[in-house]
Amino acid sequence: MLKTLLAPFRNTSGLARWILVAGLVITAVFLVFAIFAPWIAPFGFNQVSANGHAFPKMAPPSSEHWLGTNDQFYDILSRVIWGARTEVIVVALSVALAVIIGVPLGLISGFVGGWTDRTLVLLMDALYAFPSLLLAIVFAFLLQGPLGGGILAAALALTAIYIPQYFRVVRSTTVSAREATYVEAARAIGARNGTIMGRYLFGNVIQSVPVIGTLNAADAISTLAALGFLGLGIQPTQAAEWGYDLSRALDDAAAGIWWTALWPGLAIVLLVTGLTLVGEGLNETVNPTLRKRRLRDFVMPTREPSTTLARGEVEV
Amino acid sequence: MSAGSGSLPRYIGQRVLLVIPMILILVTVVFLLLRVAPGDPVTAAVGGKLDPQAIALRRHQLGLDQPLYVQYFEYLKNVVTFNFGHTISDNRPIIDVIRDNGGATLTLTLGAFIFALAIGIPLGLIAGRMRDTAPDVVIRIFGVVTYAAPIFWTGLLLVILVAPTGWPTYDIASPETKFLVHPITHVLLLDCILQGNIPATLDVLQHHLLPCLTLGLLLCGVFIRLVRVNLLQSLQGDYVEAARARGIPEKFVIRRHAFRNALVPVITIIGLQVALTMAGAVLTEKTFNWPGIGNQLVKYLDARDYNAVQGLVTFFAVVVIIVSVLVDIVNAMIDPRVRY
Numbered sequence: 001m002l003k004t005l006l007a008p009f010r011n012t013s014g015l016a017r018w019i020l021v022a023g024l025v026i027t028a029v030f031l032v033f034a035i036f037a038p039w040i041a042p043f044g045f046n047q048v049s050a051n052g053h054a055f056p057k058m059a060p061p062s063s064e065h066w067l068g069t070n071d072q073f074y075d076i077l078s079r080v081i082w083g084a085r086t087e088v089i090v091v092a093l094s095v096a097l098a099v100i101i102g103v104p105l106g107l108i109s110g111f112v113g114g115w116t117d118r119t120l121v122l123l124m125d126a127l128y129a130f131p132s133l134l135l136a137i138v139f140a141f142l143l144q145g146p147l148g149g150g151i152l153a154a155a156l157a158l159t160a161i162y163i164p165q166y167f168r169v170v171r172s173t174t175v176s177a178r179e180a181t182y183v184e185a186a187r188a189i190g191a192r193n194g195t196i197m198g199r200y201l202f203g204n205v206i207q208s209v210p211v212i213g214t215l216n217a218a219d220a221i222s223t224l225a226a227l228g229f230l231g232l233g234i235q236p237t238q239a240a241e242w243g244y245d246l247s248r249a250l251d252d253a254a255a256g257i258w259w260t261a262l263w264p265g266l267a268i269v270l271l272v273t274g275l276t277l278v279g280e281g282l283n284e285t286v287n288p289t290l291r292k293r294r295l296r297d298f299v300m301p302t303r304e305p306s307t308t309l310a311r312g313e314v315e316v
Numbered sequence: 317m318s319a320g321s322g323s324l325p326r327y328i329g330q331r332v333l334l335v336i337p338m339i340l341i342l343v344t345v346v347f348l349l350l351r352v353a354p355g356d357p358v359t360a361a362v363g364g365k366l367d368p369q370a371i372a373l374r375r376h377q378l379g380l381d382q383p384l385y386v387q388y389f390e391y392l393k394n395v396v397t398f399n400f401g402h403t404i405s406d407n408r409p410i411i412d413v414i415r416d417n418g419g420a421t422l423t424l425t426l427g428a429f430i431f432a433l434a435i436g437i438p439l440g441l442i443a444g445r446m447r448d449t450a451p452d453v454v455i456r457i458f459g460v461v462t463y464a465a466p467i468f469w470t471g472l473l474l475v476i477l478v479a480p481t482g483w484p485t486y487d488i489a490s491p492e493t494k495f496l497v498h499p500i501t502h503v504l505l506l507d508c509i510l511q512g513n514i515p516a517t518l519d520v521l522q523h524h525l526l527p528c529l530t531l532g533l534l535l536c537g538v539f540i541r542l543v544r545v546n547l548l549q550s551l552q553g554d555y556v557e558a559a560r561a562r563g564i565p566e567k568f569v570i571r572r573h574a575f576r577n578a579l580v581p582v583i584t585i586i587g588l589q590v591a592l593t594m595a596g597a598v599l600t601e602k603t604f605n606w607p608g609i610g611n612q613l614v615k616y617l618d619a620r621d622y623n624a625v626q627g628l629v630t631f632f633a634v635v636v637i638i639v640s641v642l643v644d645i646v647n648a649m650i651d652p653r654v655r656y
Contacts, residue, residue, distance in 0.1 A: 126341035131636055133595035134629055138349055141617055141625060145360065222466055226599055229468050230614055246468055250603065253472045254479040254486070261476060265469030272464040 016281060023277025030271050033084035042066075045082035045240035048073040058252065061259055068259035071248055072236065076259060080267050082240035087271065090151055090234075091220040094158035095213050101159070102166025107197050107205060109167070110174025120167070128164040135161045136223050140232040149235035157232075158223055162216050169212060173205040211283045218275035225268050242268050327648050331641050342633045343395055347388055350626045356380070357622035361404040378404065378623065395634075400627030405619040410627035413612050419503030420488050421608035424531065424600065425593050427524050429586065431532025432539055437582070439536070440543025441575060447548060455540060463537035467596050471530040471603035484523045486605040493519045527604045531596050535589055542585050546578035553577070580651060587643030591636050 139157035228243025400410035598610030616624035
């Protein structure tokens with residue numbers, strides 16, 4: 001298990017490894033923020049007073065409020081840290097749901113073929129062709145009514161835009177794997193369709209999912225922030241959300257109030273960059289065509305016949 | 317390649333024919349999402365303001381009391397004639413909303429592309445030319461960060477930086493300009509020029525700078541990456557090697573042979589960026605209070621106006637498809653390899 005987890009490190013070197021490490025460190029910091037938010041953040045995300053006196057409105061950074069306060073009297077440092085928790089929950093939920101729905105659909109569609117396949121491909125292609133933010137806007141708009149502006153509504157809106165990506169990748173790998181010898185062999189020994197899909201194909205088509213997952217997570221952060229900025233994300237009373245905070249900063253930016261805008265945005269940039277770097281790093285280790293080959297000197301054993309006595313190079 | 321399959325008219329024909337099912341599917345998806353969803357659009361938009369009879373009347377006027385398939389065919393008929401119906405919240409024809417605000421979105425996105433190309437192409441060329449040196453690394457980081465930064469945050473920071481100088485930071489023109497220039501084409505910049513009003517033209521151009529730059533910065537990262545990689549590839553091409561072998565000075569090899577070929581795929585990428593640009597435009601317009609279609613969409617989202625959202629989203633989707641196809645066609649004219 002540990003060996004599989006460490007494989008990306010062993011397979012990389014030089015810049016690729018640095019990219020992966022940098023990405024992992026940034027992501028880890030935000031994960032720590034997310035998990036330990038109640039202990040790290042000085043105040044609650046919607047707390048407007050402490051020890052009996054109210055927070056000032058739009059106060060510049062001070063010893064009491066390190067990053068200042070915003071127009072709703074909230075402490076910005078606390079909002080940024082609690083925001084990490086919101087982002088992580090929403091993104092994890094949406095990517096997990098997209099995988100849970102998209103992967104089986106792709107598998108079934110690619111394996112069964114026929115009308116099921118054609119209908120699903122048509123639907124997924126239509127969703128895929130749609131500008132993703134607009135699709136998220138439509139879903140968020142619809143879900144806000146019945147579900148309220150909570151974490152679940154935001155996560156489901158994001159899920160909808162990522163399902164087609166998993167579907168497409170898994171379906172195309174399934175279509176090419178369907179005719180492979182090992183599937184034919186499984187069929188010959190009488191395996192049923194369910195078994196073939198579950199036991200034989202699943203493990204082979206799932207390979208590229210972690211890479212797409214990380215890159216989707218980066219994209220999901222931006223999209224969630226965009227929804228929040230447009231007022232379609234999470235309501236401020238339910239959780240802290242960076243995009244919403246930036247939309248509040250809009251009115252005061254021209255008046256020179258920079259601290260309400262700078263920090264939530266910086267958090268988004270860092271987390272998105274971190275996740276993108278992890279995704280790129282993973283991609284280089286998973287995808288052998290992108291990997292630079294490392295060659296190591298190798299001396300053939302000497303007691304063999306003289307023809308094989310060559311100093312060769314072997315890929316490691 | 318079989319004879320005839322590479323002809324340009326045939327390629328254009330195929331692309332145009334493919335547009336029809338794509339638009340049909342998109343329109344259907346939007347319709348299904350917004351009409352099959354639970355809840356009554358009229359109550360959502362104007363509930364609490366009107367009594368039940370008035371709501372029933374509005375539902376009847378909008379055809380919402382018809383069976384779903386009747387509504388669907390009515391809607392399809394309307395889309396074909398570019399008639400997207402009326403908004404529920406303020407009862408305006410949606411085509412008017414598009415006409416009055418489309419010009420601002422058009423000039424914003426065109427300006428953004430000018431900035432994106434003007435920033436992205438030179439930086440990409442420099443990065444590719446100076447591979448793995450300090451400028452290359454700096455330019456690549458710049459590209460990653462501008463792409464990762466939410467567009468509204470870039471915009472906010474620019475506003476904070478620029479506002480103290482007194483440069484306009486929101487809207488498309490000053491109130492005086494809006495008052496003096498009467499609409500001819502509904503594209504404000506064009507109207508100013510057509511009416512020969514030089515101060516107004518300058519005013520509108522000034523207002524364009526920040527929003528266009530903001531949206532352009534988002535797009536330029538893609539161009540930097542693309543041009544850099546293409547330059548690296550074309551520098552390894554046989555024709556570059558051949559040019560060098562003929563004794564052409566390195567300066568000319570790069571300028572005449574490598575650069576030009578590195579720029580060909582830029583047009584393809586412009587086509588792929590249209591969706592991103594539209595999404596970016598919605599966010600930019602809200603950031604700068606820009607009177608475009610995106611800002612109208614935000615307004616109607618707030619009003620929970622299903623009809624307006626449906627119409628505007630359909631319009632955006634149709635524009636994305638049509639522009640992508642147009643870019644494909646231009647691309648096929650320039651590069652015969654595309655037509656296969």
